[in-house]
Amino acid sequence: MSTNLAAAKRIMVALDYAEAKQAESLVRSLEGIPCYLKVGMQLFYSAGPAFVQMLKEKGYNVFLDLKMHDIPNTVKGGAESITKLGVDMFNVHAAGGKQMMEAAMEGVDKALQAASGPKPIVIGVTQLTSTSQAVMNEEIGIAGTVEDAVIRYARLAQAAGLQGVVASPLEVVRIKETCSSGFVTVTPGIRPAGADIGDQSRVMTPEQAFAQGTDYIVIGRPITAAPDPRAALEAIIASVEGL
Numbered sequence: 170m171s172t173n174l175a176a177a178k179r180i181m182v183a184l185d186y187a188e189a190k191q192a193e194s195l196v197r198s199l200e201g202i203p204c205y206l207k208v209g210m211q212l213f214y215s216a217g218p219a220f221v222q223m224l225k226e227k228g229y230n231v232f233l234d235l236k237m238h239d240i241p242n243t244v245k246g247g248a249e250s251i252t253k254l255g256v257d258m259f260n261v262h263a264a265g266g267k268q269m270m271e272a273a274m275e276g277v278d279k280a281l282q283a284a285s286g287p288k289p290i291v292i293g294v295t296q297l298t299s300t301s302q303a304v305m306n307e308e309i310g311i312a313g314t315v316e317d318a319v320i321r322y323a324r325l326a327q328a329a330g331l332q333g334v335v336a337s338p339l340e341v342v343r344i345k346e347t348c349s350s351g352f353v354t355v356t357p358g359i360r361p362a363g364a365d366i367g368d369q370s371r372v373m374t375p376e377q378a379f380a381q382g383t384d385y386i387v388i389g390r391p392i393t394a395a396p397d398p399r400a401a402l403e404a405i406i407a408s409v410e411g412l
């Protein structure tokens with residue numbers, strides 16, 4: 170595999186669109202680039218499982234970013250349904266606790282006992298990348314540093330049997346040191362130099378994030394809102410080649 174194909178596979182493009190036809194148009198424009206595609210709640214709530222299945226039929230790796238957070242029995246059922254869709258990755262909120270995350274893993278096993286299929290990577294959401302230190306301490310009421318909170322969630326996710334976490338690239342080094350180098354990190358909060366940060370708070374450039382050792386970067390608006398999304402993705406791929 171050439172270096173830039175390997176880089177493309179570690180870039181998750183967030184398909185944050187209201188309607189399937191908008192997302193389909195973006196996917197068409199990226200044809201031939203083997204990036205991961207991330208389907209979040211906006212698109213899934215409007216386009217549903219059929220859209221995810223279409224992406225799988227086209228051969229894409231798909232991260233279904235629904236951030237489940239509910240009682241264990243409900244999350245188990247949700248994980249079972251998601252696994253049956255054949256996605257490559259999905260997530261739950263680590264703040265839901267160990268029992269809830271274990272229930273997600275039980276849901277995966279239940280789905281795979283009923284019918285064979287790929288086993289998805291299940292990851293825990295730690296502190297959202299839009300959350301700043303001040304917001305976490307003063308508004309949400311969690312004391313301590315964001316980094317320490319992320320590490321607590323990462324340890325909990327690992328103890329529950331999850332394979333990784335969503336965090337900002339700023340916490341990747343400590344997550345890998347604490348949990349192991351093989352514990353998967355998926356990092357949104359990515360902004361190419363000079364790009365608008367918008368509602369994100371804990372951000373790094375694609376180059377900086379990969380230099381921290383992250384496994385995957387998630388990037389939405391810098392690609393989807395660009396005048397030429399394919400050129401924007403290609404520039405990001407070129408910027409991280411070899412990292």
Ligand SMILES: O=c1ccn([C@@H]2O[C@H](COP(=O)(O)O)[C@@H](O)[C@H]2O)c(=O)[nH]1
Binds near residue numbers: 294388389
């Ligand atoms: O902590 C988190 C968890 C998920 N996200 C998601 O990633 C993308 C980021 O999009 P941008 O347009 O590049 O900001 C988006 O789908 C979020 O829901 C996150 O940003 N932070």
